[in-house]
Amino acid sequence: xxxxxxxxxxxxxxxxxxxxxxxxxxxxxxxxxxxxxxxxxxxxxxxxxxxxxxxxxxxxxxxxxxxxxxxxxxxxxxxxxxxxxxxxxxxxxxxxxxxxxxxxxxxxxxxxxxxxxxxxxxxxxxxxxxxxxxxxxxxxxxxxxxxxxxxxxxxxxxxxxxxxxxxxxxxxxxxxxxxxxxxxxxxxxxxxxxxxxxxxxxxxxxxxxxxxxxxxxxxxxxxxxxxxxxxxxxxxxxxxxxxxxxxxxxxxxxxxxxxxxxxxxxxxxxxxxxxxxxxxxxxxxxxxxxxxxxxxxxxxxxxxxxxxxxxxxxxxxxxxxxxxxxxxxxxxxxxxxxxxxxxxxxxxxxxxxxxxxxxxxxxxxxxxxxxxxxxxxxxxxxxxxxxxxxxxxxxxxxxxxxxxxxxxxxxxxxxxxxxxxxxxxxxxxxxxxxxxxxxxxxxxxxxxxxxxxxxxxxxxxxxxxxxxxxxxxxx
Numbered sequence: 001x002x003x004x005x006x007x008x009x010x011x012x013x014x015x016x017x018x019x020x021x022x023x024x025x026x027x028x029x030x031x032x033x034x035x036x037x038x039x040x041x042x043x044x045x046x047x048x049x050x051x052x053x054x055x056x057x058x059x060x061x062x063x064x065x066x067x068x069x070x071x072x073x074x075x076x077x078x079x080x081x082x083x084x085x086x087x088x089x090x091x092x093x094x095x096x097x098x099x100x101x102x103x104x105x106x107x108x109x110x111x112x113x114x115x116x117x118x119x120x121x122x123x124x125x126x127x128x129x130x131x132x133x134x135x136x137x138x139x140x141x142x143x144x145x146x147x148x149x150x151x152x153x154x155x156x157x158x159x160x161x162x163x164x165x166x167x168x169x170x171x172x173x174x175x176x177x178x179x180x181x182x183x184x185x186x187x188x189x190x191x192x193x194x195x196x197x198x199x200x201x202x203x204x205x206x207x208x209x210x211x212x213x214x215x216x217x218x219x220x221x222x223x224x225x226x227x228x229x230x231x232x233x234x235x236x237x238x239x240x241x242x243x244x245x246x247x248x249x250x251x252x253x254x255x256x257x258x259x260x261x262x263x264x265x266x267x268x269x270x271x272x273x274x275x276x277x278x279x280x281x282x283x284x285x286x287x288x289x290x291x292x293x294x295x296x297x298x299x300x301x302x303x304x305x306x307x308x309x310x311x312x313x314x315x316x317x318x319x320x321x322x323x324x325x326x327x328x329x330x331x332x333x334x335x336x337x338x339x340x341x342x343x344x345x346x347x348x349x350x351x352x353x354x355x356x357x358x359x360x361x362x363x364x365x366x367x368x369x370x371x372x373x374x375x376x377x378x379x380x381x382x383x384x385x386x387x388x389x390x391x392x393x394x395x396x397x398x399x400x401x402x403x404x405x406x407x408x409x410x411x412x413x414x415x416x417x418x419x420x421x422x423x424x425x426x427x428x429x430x431x432x433x434x435x436x437x438x439x440x441x442x443x444x445x446x447x448x449x450x451x452x453x454x455x456x457x458x459x460x461x462x463x464x465x466x467x468x469x470x471x472x473x474x475x
Contacts (some may be wrong), residue, residue: 003030005046013048017056025065025076036066036074103217115430116461120257120406120449121317127373128320132365133356140355147351154343155335156183156327157354163361164313164327171289171367173302174311174329182328182338185349186321187286187314190328191215191249193345194282194310195222197337204245208236210441212256212284215249228440231255235262238269247280252300253288257439257447258408259401261297271300274308281309287317290374292381293402307331315357317405317451318370324350325357377405380450380458387462395469396445410436410445417469419444425468431461 005020007013024030036042039057043050057074060066068074095101155161162178169176184190191214199205201223207216209228220226224247229240236250248270252262262270274281283300301311311329319325330338342348360366384407388396395417396409411419419435423446426433436445453461 005042007046007048013046014052014055014059017042017046017048017053018059021056021060022063022065025060030076032076032078034076036076038073099221099223103221112432114427114432116432116457116464117452118431118433118448118450118461118465119452120434120447121451122321122449123317123319123373123405123451124376124454125320126454127369127376129365129369133360136356136359137352139359140352152348152351154339154348155181156348157351157358160354160358160361161327163358167361167366168313168329172285172296172299174299175302176311176329180329180332180335182330182335182342183349183354184326184328184342185324185346186316186326187284187312188214188218188326189324189345190312190314190326191218191282191284193328193338193341194247194280194312194330195219195224196341196345197334198247198280199224203247204242206241206245206248208250208255210257210436210439211249212251213439215284219247219249231258231260231441233260234266235260236266236270238266238273241273241277243277245277245279247282248274249282249284250300251284251286253285253296254401254404256284256286257406257436258399259404259406260399261402264297267297267300267303271304271306271308275306279308282312283309284312286312286314287404289318289370289403290377290405291403292374292378296403301329307333310334318366318373319357323353323357325353376455377450379455380453381407383455383458384448384450384462387466391462391466392469405451406447406449408436408445408447410443419446422446422465422468425471426465429464429468431464431468433465 003021003024005017007016021030021036030036036057037045039050039053043053046053057066057068061068061074064077066074067077158178160183161181164181164183165176165178168174182190182193184193195218199219199222203224205219205224205226206229207219207226208231210231211228216226216228227242227245229248230237235252235255236248241248250262250270252267254261270281273279281300281304285299288296299311301309308331310331312326314326315323316326328338385398388398388409395412395415397412399408399410401407411417419437423433423435434447434449436443436447439447450458
């Protein structure tokens, strides 16, 4: 591999070459068995005499760092002296601004692989049609489909924007054309773009409690004054919104993490409140495509007649999180600024993946995949419902929910068990499950995802979880 050598200055060039090659071997930039360029070639590249390079090579060979083979070349020794770790300077005098110092560690930084993973927000990668996706990616890489300049509209590939508008119009009654769609790298980037355009230090932002921590942390990182607003059986409590709030983040179709939909009366009340208070509503419709009963209520976006709602969606739950594909539907007055922000952030995202997704939607493959996945998730969901109803009915009660990839189960009023103890015991037993309290609110309980535990293994995982409840009961 190419290896940079600096020869600034004119003293002892052979020693400079020696030290830099030695350091590269010690810190792993030059790996065992790697071939170094011939002395004549490296000398020509560095504009020094061949003898200067030869002296450096001979010294490294004598010390065991290199080995030379006649007719083959010079290589890094298979087992040189013990390597040392090289790290960037600590930068002790550098600090991020205050609001970044107060944020917790990144979510997902420790995404271990337990025996049974009941954590929320992750679909089953085994259900993803990988062979079909590979075909579409190969198709997207044809030269005729790539933009001539290599760059594209910051809003994303036009074919995908049109496909998304048609898809969400049919599946979710969202009123949008391709021109209204801005393609993002997941819902989190959509929220970041909204924050960049609408939030200044001190801006009042309301989020649900319990709610989605990454959204709250994002708004706080932009300098917003974030207030948590309680959620009841009908959704966000509009009467609890503080005067002066400029942005309200909500998950009305499948409240995260409780799972309840926002009632129609509460939706209309929230829209009226936003109009009276000159506020913006961010509607995050993160996983409502997986529906097991009932028809979904109209999204806020389709009920909005005053341009107050920004609709955020993602393909992370319907396809795979690693594809980083999402979208944002915004009122016309905000679209120019959002496109500017997107261009400044990453220009336009991955066009190959966007082209593949456009074909995936247009060929009817997304709708087929959602139907197939929904049938499988329904089996897992029913197993969890039956398990809690049969084995844990005196400890947990299910929050009614007809969509999504998880169930919420708060503790019953008279339960004699500590949720922290259950979660800790489950972890030791190879079962990953999350506490409801980690998402805020005032009630204890569990949030149980079923995206990562197949129907052939879910009974065993639930049995282990049940044993942890037995071990964690208090007298």
